[in-house]
Amino acid sequence: MEFSIKLNARSACVVVAVFENMKLSAAAQALDRHGEIAQALKSGDISGKPGTTLLLRGLAGAGVERVLLIGVGQEGPIAEKSFVAAVHAAVKRLASINAAQATMALPLGDVAGRDLHWALRCVVMAARENSFRTDALKSRKDPPTAGVRKIVFEVPASAAAKAALAQAVAIANGIDLCKELGNLPANICTPGYLATAAKQLGGEHGFNVEVHERKQLEKLKMGCFLSVTNGSTEPPKFIVLRHMGGARNEAPVVLVGKGITFDTGGISLKPGAGMDEMKYDMCGAAAVLGTFRTIGELGLKLNVIGLIAACENMPSGSSTRPGDIVTSMNGLTVEVQNTDAEGRLVLCDALTYAERFRPSAVIDIATLTGACVVALGQHNSGLFARSDMLHDALADELLASGRATGDTAWRMPLEDAYQEQIKSNFADLANLGAPGAGSVTAACFPREFLRAKKSPYNVAALGPSPGSGLETGRPQRAQPGVRFPSCRLHRSAAQRALKGGRQVRERRWHLREMPHPKSKHCFTLFTVPCSNSLFVNDF
Numbered sequence: 415m416e417f418s419i420k421l422n423a424r425s426a427c428v429v430v431a432v433f434e435n436m437k438l439s440a441a442a443q444a445l446d447r448h449g450e451i452a453q454a455l456k457s458g459d460i461s462g463k464p465g466t467t468l469l470l471r472g473l474a475g476a477g478v479e480r481v482l483l484i485g486v487g488q489e490g491p492i493a494e495k496s497f498v499a500a501v502h503a504a505v506k507r508l509a510s511i512n513a514a515q516a517t518m519a520l521p522l523g524d525v526a527g528r529d530l531h532w533a534l535r536c537v538v539m540a541a542r543e544n545s546f547r548t549d550a551l552k553s554r555k556d557p558p559t560a561g562v563r564k565i566v567f568e569v570p571a572s573a574a575a576k577a578a579l580a581q582a583v584a585i586a587n588g589i590d591l592c593k594e595l596g597n598l599p600a601n602i603c604t605p606g607y608l609a610t611a612a613k614q615l616g617g618e619h620g621f622n623v624e625v626h627e628r629k630q631l632e633k634l635k636m637g638c639f640l641s642v643t644n645g646s647t648e649p650p651k652f653i654v655l656r657h658m659g660g661a662r663n664e665a666p667v668v669l670v671g672k673g674i675t676f677d678t679g680g681i682s683l684k685p686g687a688g689m690d691e692m693k694y695d696m697c698g699a700a701a702v703l704g705t706f707r708t709i710g711e712l713g714l715k716l717n718v719i720g721l722i723a724a725c726e727n728m729p730s731g732s733s734t735r736p737g738d739i740v741t742s743m744n745g746l747t748v749e750v751q752n753t754d755a756e757g758r759l760v761l762c763d764a765l766t767y768a769e770r771f772r773p774s775a776v777i778d779i780a781t782l783t784g785a786c787v788v789a790l791g792q793h794n795s796g797l798f799a800r801s802d803m804l805h806d807a808l809a810d811e812l813l814a815s816g817r818a819t820g821d822t823a824w825r826m827p828l829e830d831a832y833q834e835q836i837k838s839n840f841a842d843l844a845n846l847g848a849p850g851a852g853s854v855t856a857a858c859f860p861r862e863f864l865r866a867k868k869s870p871y872n873v874a875a876l877g878p879s880p881g882s883g884l885e886t887g888r889p890q891r892a893q894p895g896v897r898f899p900s901c902r903l904h905r906s907a908a909q910r911a912l913k914g915g916r917q918v919r920e921r922r923w924h925l926r927e928m929p930h931p932k933s934k935h936c937f938t939l940f941t942v943p944c945s946n947s948l949f950v951n952d953f
């Protein structure tokens with residue numbers, strides 16, 4: 415799908431808005447030379463309710479072959495939910511029209527509380543989502559659609575509008591890479607495959623890419639990370655990407671992605687039902703790679719480091735056992751009470767490694783625990799931040815960014831009192847918290863590895879929304895008015911936890927659409943002033 419900006423473009427189809435009170439938008443009025451659109455409204459052929467559609471052909475005097483009417487609700491500033499429904503209906507209808515190009519003449523600048531840039535991004539994301547395919551590994555591909563292949567926006571071609579469109583396309587490209595990697599089976603998308611994908615990105619966009627092998631990890635004393643890899647024959651990879659587009663002395667933003675390419679739970683084996691979905695446990699890594707694709711295409715004037723800890727978590731005679739004690743890169747010892755809580759073991763060493771860059775912000779993206787879905791359900795992410803003036807400001811900005819992108823979050827507690835739940839009788843820490851507040855104790859664990867060495871940066875944490883559907887190419891955040899059901903594993907795990915009064919321990923829930931992602935829009939994370947130190951973690 416291609417996109418461009420041009421006034422009065424000649425297209426085979428023009429998309430215009432109509433309202434519920436039988437009123438026409440300005441673009442619709444301009445095409446309604448003989449009252450045919452108005453008559454369609456009066457006759458009830460289209461109600462004008464959000465998402466309703468009607469395709470008209472051969473309008474006299476319109477100068478265009480087809481006119482697609484889209485209902486947007488009440489006249490006046492269009493409600494965001496109504497606009498999103500209209501856009502999704504429009505791109506879906508355009509996919510069935512045998513035309514090379516369509517003009518999008520919806521009132522993009524008349525959405526309540528939103529600007530033109532937001533509206534452009536909304537259309538691009540909806541169109542790319544609608545065209546996303548999942549048949550790459552099928553011997554017989556799904557029949558290609560004969561729909562519109564290019565959308566032209568009927569808005570002035572200002573430099574700001576062109577930049578907004580370029581950003582939207584770059585973010586959509588990053589999201590597609592994230593979903594493509596996530597959808598691959600674990601026998602293809604191995605740690606080595608992720609390393610190759612990172613090197614390919616580096617070659618395309620000029621990133622510096624390093625891949626640390628097992629021997630190097632042993633020299634770095636990443637004992638927690640290596641403990642997760644013990645049961646697998648697939649060699650682990652620790653991938654470092656560098657985009658140094660900012661000032662030489664500017665502290666970088668560090669993105670850390672969990673890359674468990676398949677998670678059986680190890681010796682603490684997961685239930686068989688839904689285990690095929692454990693290929694998605696590398697979606698934090700996929701989000702980092704997707705974000706770097708977007709960064710490369712936009713050529714951002716930022717210094718950004720990407721860290722990906724990639725391995726498998728498998729059971730075998732050499733696997734780490736529950737009760738084993740391992741030593742992390744920063745010297746803290748950890749009692750492995752449950753090998754299915756492996757994500758925090760992988761990430762704690764990656765976070766310690768991140769300290770060498772003296773970053774202004776660390777953004778950790780991981781499918782780490784399903785306890786948050788028990789606490790918040792499907793409609794909000796959990797955001798964890800320390801309670802002080804600096805972190806309150808950071809949390810407020812992240813919450814505002816979530817509202818701006820439709821990727822909403824809810825602030826959760828992150829207090830010292832919860833640290834008591836991750837204490838061990840035999841080691842400095844346990845990798846599993848005592849019952850209660852499972853999502854909070856999951857956030858407390860990586861925080862301990864930052865403050866243990868008096869980290870120069872502070873801590874906040876952000877968690878993902880649990881919408882399922884990544885395997886179908888759906889976005890991982892719910893658009894306004896669109897809800898996605900929980901996957902089988904999440905639903906059964908939550909039911910067992912609620913019935914037994916127990917926390918849900920280390921259950922996968924789908925990654926938000928990123929780059930982040932979901933958003934999605936991961937660039938909202940970069941709006942945090944670099945002078946403020948930040949650690950963000952997806953739990």
